Amino acid sequence: MGNKTIELQDLGLKDYKETWDYQEGLFQAIVDTKIRNRRQNAQETTRNHFLFVEHPHVYTLGKSGDMANLLVDQAQLDAKGASFYKINRGGDITYHGPGQIVGYPILDLENFFTDIHKYLRLLEEMVIRTLAEYGLKAERSEGETGVWLDVGTPFARKICAMGVRASRWVTMHGFALNVNADLGYFDLMIPCGIKDKAVTSLNVELGKAEVPMEEVKQKLLAHFTSLFEAEFKKK
Template identity: 40%
Template sequence: MTTSIPVRVLGLAPDLVDYREALELQQRTAAAVAAGETRGDVFLLEHPPVYTAGRRADPAEYPVDGTPVVPVDRGGKVTWHGPGQLVGYPVFELREHLRLVPYVRRIEQALIDALADVGVEAFRVEKRTGVWVNTGRPFDEKIAQIGIHAKRGITTHGFALNCSTDNAVFTGFVPCGITDAGVTSISAVLGRDVAPADMVPVLTPYLERLIEEVAVA
């Protein structure tokens, strides 16, 4: 499927994309959408290590391991981005009837469908945004994070899918403010290396379907 809103790969390992550069690109693209100059883009990339702190984050919760912490205007608390994680930023105008929560549910479904294609059974957890798996432990583990901002119906920020992340990084802070769950990756679940680049062709058709379902034509 091809759509008039492209899915673009900005940079994957070893060509990591600085978080602030990606944030500025989202902001420029959102302004261009608002001005009617473009319908938007969906950007796929990997970042160098960085923490982002959403609107509900308390500065007392910020990690102090020397990794940069960037306050942002998305929902949620503190999360980590870095190598091994496929990050996606859909920047476009939502259809008039569509509210933010149903949009997030559609992103979750796109990720769940892509994970199923590589053999990972994933699901939603009620009242907890993101995508989850259970590998037999007494708690669920998050495999994809989602944080969205919308202004005048135009979306920024997006999702982060843990492909081959070093999951030890998530033990140094409370991911998304959730204390009674874990964090995992596709590679950890499957027992083999699955890099972000491997997931791009798997996920792209589901992102194109998402565009057709939710973006202004």
Template identity: 40%
Template sequence: MDKLPDSLPESIEWRRDDAPVPYRAALDEMTARNAAIAAGEARELVWLLEHPPVYTAGTSAAVAELLDPRFEVVEAGRGGRYTYHGPGQRVGYVLLDLKRRARDVRGFVHALEGWVIATLGDFGVESWRSEGRIGIWCRDTDGREAKIGAIGVRIRRWVTMHGFSVNLAPDLSHFSGIVPCGIEEFGVTSLQKLGVAVDFDTWDRALLARAPEFLAALDKPCGQE
């Protein structure tokens, strides 16, 4: 992407990495940036990137759900259970100061989900939230519900960390080493599997075009129109 949309506020750093970023390195940078934002020493950050294959464990991860640790396993510190990240998956880390907005954790997660759902809709993929199941869901090629995006966040001193991942074209067999997010009865899918070819640049353009809507949603408590 040669130029970011003019509608993006300059008070936030909008970063895109084309080369894969090791998960531990990203986690260290996120942790440091989170503290700097909380201290008023750095701008907020939205960071779009890709990781080499890795399994990450959230604070609720159960050892029995790590079925085949064929890749590095990293304690992420975010909420949730086991998640896979790897090539062909776009990850978005969102580090925002909720003290400047509605101090509403549920509202932040709801807005984050809505941002991904709206962007998937731009590519003709209908997706949704599902009560009691974390993540972004859609109809798979077999007609059953399947997860196409994951959500996992952590909030320290009212500054957010982590964010979302969306399966554009990852190797879906890599998810078989874990029980993704602790949900056994539903599968995982991708835009590629659904017959939609989207590269990172195209995805990023569509996502960032909807960023102002996402930010506007953070200015009001969850459930308030």
């Protein structure tokens, strides 16, 4: 039986690049353990991590992304107080900012199951079940990773973006759920490279000025625990 305990950290508001570097360190430590185990025919337990974070305004472009989907230049980014990074996850362009819950599960999937497709579907299911607790019917959109509302209608809108990287069955990057996000920042890009689709946030859907972020995090963790048959411990 693999190690299904996950070390949980809430990093608060943290710079994207600093968080990315931190993720890379945790990711590489797990990969290194797996390499040692294979070379030495050992059974050293691999660790699992889950990071919650909010980022200052930032746009990130995945490996297969198109720069044309960022609709502003560096000077305009500077004027909006936003930064930009090309990164090593899948997917196209994504925005992160205050009021958005970003989750980075850094897991050895060999502790759970070895199926990236299943991993992504379970992350989506975690968000779908969380939003259901707020009375929202969220869904998947065929061929488009993430979580959406009113799929198949002219009013389809995305509420949660996802993009992951995996190597040797170790994951990094993850999901970004708009809770109290400033949706104006999405106008500066073509979200995930998908034209003619809107973006929304939980507070907008509920008609509230603000939804408690900690409340949403606890719901996400409860559904993650159930779906992955895992347990969390705070680091």
